[in-house]
Amino acid sequence: MTNEFASFQVSLKVMLHWEGKILLLRKADLEDIDLPGGRMNAQEQMTPFGDVLRREIAEELGEQISYTLGKVGFVYRVRQKRYRTYYLVIVYEGDYLGGEIQLSDEHKRYEWIEKRTYHPNRKDFYAGDEEKYLAFQKYFEK
8 A cells, every 4th residue: 555645744733821821823725723833944854953943932922922832732733744754753841931922924813712611623624634633632630
């Protein structure tokens, strides 16, 4: 059996915590749930993950955002049909320290949700992202 996808890339995300809440983003195209961060560029293969995340956070949330980065919270894979690739997504824990959020064109809106009471809803995830949905579900069960 041959794999129809040509490559596998790494994406780094951060689950930002603030006063018992977590920052969730909504993608501009499908309105599905996302977290701040993104894929590593080819020239960043040996760049520390924290530096890659710093670039991505500045691009997606604005240069003013301040946060601390903690441990890895969970990992999942997603399939990107358009680019014929898979992403291995590593999600870090982080604490939001401040700064005005200024979304890039990649996201339509954001919300701070209550970590204790949030339950991921299947309709908030792209149809092909079953592993992402299950990873979020397990994370929020803790």
